[in-house]
Amino acid sequence: MPQQPPGTTQEFDFVVVGSGAGGGPLAANLALAGHRVLVLEAGDEHDCRYYSIPIMQGFASEDPDMAWNFFVRHWDDAATQREDLKFTGAEDGVLYPRGSSLGGSTTVNALIMLFPQGREWQRLVELTGDAGWSAEAMRERFRRLENWQGQDAEPLPGETPAERDAKARHGTRGWLGTTRAAPPLAPREPRFLDIIGAVERTARDRFGIPDDVPLPRDPNAADTPPDFEGMAFIPASVDQGARNGTRERLLDVRHRVGDLLTIRTNTLVTRVLFDGDRAVGVAYRDQRRAYGASPDGTCRLRPGEPGAMEEPDGDEAAVAEGTAYATKEVVLAGGTYNTPQLLMLSGIGPLEELQRLGIPVRVDAPGVGRNLHDRYEASVVAELDEDYPLFEGSSLNVPLPDEEQDELITEWDTDRAGPYATNGQLAALIARSSVSDGDSDLMLLAMPLDFHGYYPGYAEEATEGRDRLGVVVLKGHTRNRGGSVTLRSTDPTEPPEIRFRYFSEGTPGWEEDLDGLVDGLRIARDVVANAGQAGVRRELVPGPGVRTDDQLKEWARTQSWGHHACGTARIGAGDDDLAVLDGDFRVRGVRGLRVVDASVFPDIPGLFIASAVYLVSEKASEALLAEYPAA
Template identity: 30%
Template structure:
């Protein structure tokens, strides 16, 4: 018996476990389907490329995407302590102020959430009005500094865009290196940042290798979970609350397996209906992303990372190619005048990126492209079976709304313009994956056949639809969701930092603490 049972030891779950167990009078259990984060490929930043479709990945694919040439698109998700923060590209961005204000949920405006970003953060640049210092999550400047990343930034400035040394500062627009969630050149996942310092507390239990198959509901109240560890059934009871932090695909799946979801679907699958909630799994969002790839003869891509000199550099200084987060540089662009905020985010990767990250690089290359930041298209997560081990049916519906495709076309044109700049001449010798021409038809065809996920799934248990503003699942007691799935609208940037901030605030909501004051300008160690 525990006071709180947290399902999912990822970006949000590690935060909740650490914060709730700060109170020695409560007992907390964190449950993770995967194993511990012991693999060196997790902690050496450039090793992330080797984690896809391994035991550390849920290895999901979308269903056939009707507006993307009917392709199934690879959707990696971390199945390990730290969750996707243990396998992601480590970019630290928060999105735009208007994203949070547009949620129109009490307590979740940008000004109200900003103190939680600061509380989480330990930025090596120090505390300021826009950054925290002394928090659990290390945020650092990039230590790789690949010459192709330098050239990409220079080419964007040659193309007329501004420089911006802080995408989380006063303005989002412009190009630069991204800050990353690393400490001393090593990955700083939520497991490293939050769980590792807390794991020895006697009131915190971490269960790994347990796949939760349903929340135990007694009437409308959540009283625990049932899970499977191999062939054994595990039952864990919660005296106060069950909190789902399993992510935008698995949290709605677990709700439906527990009888909370669309009654017609649950009845058809033979799952007893506890709460008829047709919006569970709906409102799914992601940033559709395209990549342009150019081959060249300069021996500077991440293919050289395994060379002895670079292994020695990393061992001695934790810098160089092995410290690369992958998408080292990029920027934010408004595709047309008059927009209130950027609608495209660019990323540049100093290696050949093919087949959604699943293909092996065959030559030195530069890859760069953009996300559509405010997609209007909506998808869904539904059950394909009542068997909890069956993967959920995921459809993102990328480009279902014509406006998203229009923005992506604009993004390709910006990318092609950057590619033509003098600074990139040494690295754009051979087009490997680019549109057949710059015509509208060819760009649209390229996008439909080459768009990938940005791995930023959100919105499938949204506040105001599935939960209230305190993240309590509507129609239930003792049950909350606290991960990226609660975002009513996807934020304009990478989702890891916002998910951690959501979990920081969720911890205060669960504990009944007063919210941090939005008047705070900087926060040190909490």
């Protein structure tokens, strides 16, 4: 039997572990319904302009006070892994940044908020028998959370603006502000117009889009079908020029409900507590930067930065152990890496792995930590014949207190407007690869910088080249499910071992994944070829020595990456031994324990994952409130 709660302040209706896209909205919804909710977040409430300014999203993901640095293996084979130029030998892996701050990874992502079209929702309907997983049901949840502030796409021929709006079915009263880069921004940099024109030209030529059909289209409009191909604008989670996400949702709800919502930061949960087969609470470590993925150093903006958290008094390594109890349920929302780690530390996982580490087995759950998968991404990067004039005189960074502030950041500070109010991406192209099962499975993002994956220092390096055109290719609806998350030890502060087993090391279907990624790279090269007016001088990545399909495959095999990891505690049918959860997010084999984060997906819905996790959080809220009505 676990120890009894030491006091009423340690007992809540629900304990939610994690404040990201899964846990944050769920906790807010439960508290708004009148339940007493505790949110435990391992990071702190670090707040600086890297978080708030949309274009600083790369620096946010490398802010030591806001990110965890996981180093993952793309390949088990050491020789193949070393071919990846992003590989960090000292860490024996490739950087995979995750958020560690109030708001989880919504504090460090690229802000892309794309409604997740695709057949994956229907598969969940079939697995669970629950029509509430349908794409249409998810569309209604998306409308409920969306607060659309952007300029809509132009009406199609023969369509009025009112008809377009009715078909788009945007939400305008939700808690998540979404918008697009304001069209008047583009003319401030003529070369941006040239690049946007190149994306449009590629879309019209490749897909036969008539000139009277205005581009870009709105990928989040309800009448944009799952097999849409063409140029699209990029919806972003930006509210009045600043990043917004679960952090703002939690803080707003806490202000509204008072003591019903308690948020504790710098609190690393170490295991789930049980009474028999029922989860009744969690044990935690109250310590700043307790987790081993915490980077060294601190945010460069902390000295004198308005609103920045002061350095803690005393020894940062000081540790306090504690427990928190839930009278109703415990919800794990730690994410694709941390949720399976916590389940296994609590005795729920593959029998052999738990026994190897001497962990008492509560539930033999062979699916915990399995089914790890991701999308694949790769870039084409070109050098232009001169720097972008718009960037002249700008550091493309937030200045330190003793540094002169440039005009672009002054514009953002003054009006929350200008280029810094965007996530830095100019235009998108959505397409179907040759291996598509019907839904569009490629998204290409054109941007005026060199981004070719994650590695230490990538954000600062991307700002050094002021004469770059990058086209990032994302291959969605991937088939490889061969990755895994396993424990290195029983130490809850030690990050798990994360192996994706790319392509040939993975499960059947990896050949199609690679073929589709190469299709996307070919389209990206078309965009660059059409951007001659922007002054393209030469291709830097992959480079002139990589031309044939076989050469592109070999290059993409070792140089690609991903940042939408999911699936390690997946939902499944009742007769599926590898399914960890039922359709209402319950962990099988125990009571009072659910999982609500990206680990629940058998397959990633759509093309970008943050919106899908938000929708999972809304559905889980409905399930819990149906079982535990408003207080």
